[in-house]
Amino acid sequence: MGEMRAELRRACLMGHPVAHSRSPMIHNYWLKQLGIAGVYELKDLTPEEFPAFVRGLGKNGYVGGNVTVPHKEVAFRLAAERDPAAQAVGAVNVLWTENGRLLGGNSDTHGFIANLDERAPAWKVPGCRAVVLGAGGAARAAVYMLRQRGVEVDIVNRTLPRAQELAARFGARPHGTEALPRLLPAADLLVNCTSLGMAGKGALEIDLAPLKRGVVVYDVIYVPLETALLKAARGRGHRAVDGLGMLLHQAGYGFRKWFGGNPKVTPELSAMLEADIVAKTPK
Numbered sequence: 001m002g003e004m005r006a007e008l009r010r011a012c013l014m015g016h017p018v019a020h021s022r023s024p025m026i027h028n029y030w031l032k033q034l035g036i037a038g039v040y041e042l043k044d045l046t047p048e049e050f051p052a053f054v055r056g057l058g059k060n061g062y063v064g065g066n067v068t069v070p071h072k073e074v075a076f077r078l079a080a081e082r083d084p085a086a087q088a089v090g091a092v093n094v095l096w097t098e099n100g101r102l103l104g105g106n107s108d109t110h111g112f113i114a115n116l117d118e119r120a121p122a123w124k125v126p127g128c129r130a131v132v133l134g135a136g137g138a139a140r141a142a143v144y145m146l147r148q149r150g151v152e153v154d155i156v157n158r159t160l161p162r163a164q165e166l167a168a169r170f171g172a173r174p175h176g177t178e179a180l181p182r183l184l185p186a187a188d189l190l191v192n193c194t195s196l197g198m199a200g201k202g203a204l205e206i207d208l209a210p211l212k213r214g215v216v217v218y219d220v221i222y223v224p225l226e227t228a229l230l231k232a233a234r235g236r237g238h239r240a241v242d243g244l245g246m247l248l249h250q251a252g253y254g255f256r257k258w259f260g261g262n263p264k265v266t267p268e269l270s271a272m273l274e275a276d277i278v279a280k281t282p283k
């Protein structure tokens with residue numbers, strides 16, 4: 001009798017660099033918890049190596065994977081088909097195969113909104129207006145999702161042309177940084193999608209005094225867990241949402257594609273990630 005052995009399904013994170021990623025911790029936790037025979041690995045691939053690796057993903061032993069900096073736009077072009085969010089945002093960060101075809105999705109969009117819905121229920125007030133800081137990859141995901149929900153969005157970015165391009169794509173309004181003080185009094189939601197406030201980057205300096213009471217302040221950064229922005233927001237009595245839940249919820253999207261099952265963002269999983277971030281973030 002041959003040995004019965006479940007097929008080991010393999011997925012990976014493709015990027016350059018990838019060494020510091022917390023994705024293996026998340027996926028391997030769910031694999032173990034759900035009793036699925038699978039593994040999630042890191043694949044450091046240079047821009048020269050990436051296209052060939054993706055074209056041979058199945059032959060290389062993978063059912064799919066995540067894509068991170070600097071490969072998301074190339075992954076978009078390599079996918080035979082994309083989900084609506086990836087199509088709209090112009091970036092693919094999840095790849096999987098169906099009937100031998102390479103498909104692409106964007107999970108940052110799902111992660112962004114699932115985290116907001118979970119952590120600040122009823123955030124969407126009638127006539128909801130959001131101010132989004134930044135116009136990079138995270139901002140694209142955020143603005144797309146907020147517009148999908150019918151929110152009026154003002155985009156504020158250091159480089160105005162980038163804000164203008166993003167605003168035109170999704171029907172939002174673009175502004176330079178100087179407009180912020182006059183935009184804040186009308187905001188119901190303030191979202192930081194710049195890299196300012198992240199450990200090792202510059203500080204995000206904003207006076208929150210003009211914000212109305214009850215406004216939700218969301219920082220997509222998760223290192224540190226409590227950015228100066230969120231600390232100031234909490235101090236003023238605002239609801240504050242950090243970026244860890246966005247990372248965890250976006251991970252679930254890929255997991256379902258590669259491994260199936262129903263991965264949940266449990267308090268245990270969040271606590272595990274929080275402990276790791278605290279341990280590795282310089283004070």
Ligand code: NAP
Nearest residue numbers: 134135136137138158159162193194195198220243246247
């Ligand atoms: P990105 O594409 O490089 O965009 C960076 C943004 O920050 C741009 O709008 C840029 O403005 C702005 N910025 C950078 N340095 C600045 C400075 N000194 N002054 C003013 N503005 C500055 O990066 P991204 O991929 O969107 O990531 C942004 C942040 O979101 C990162 O901290 C990342 O870790 C986080 N993130 C979190 C998740 C999650 O799951 N929680 C997912 C994605 C990203 P310019 O256009 O003027 O350069």
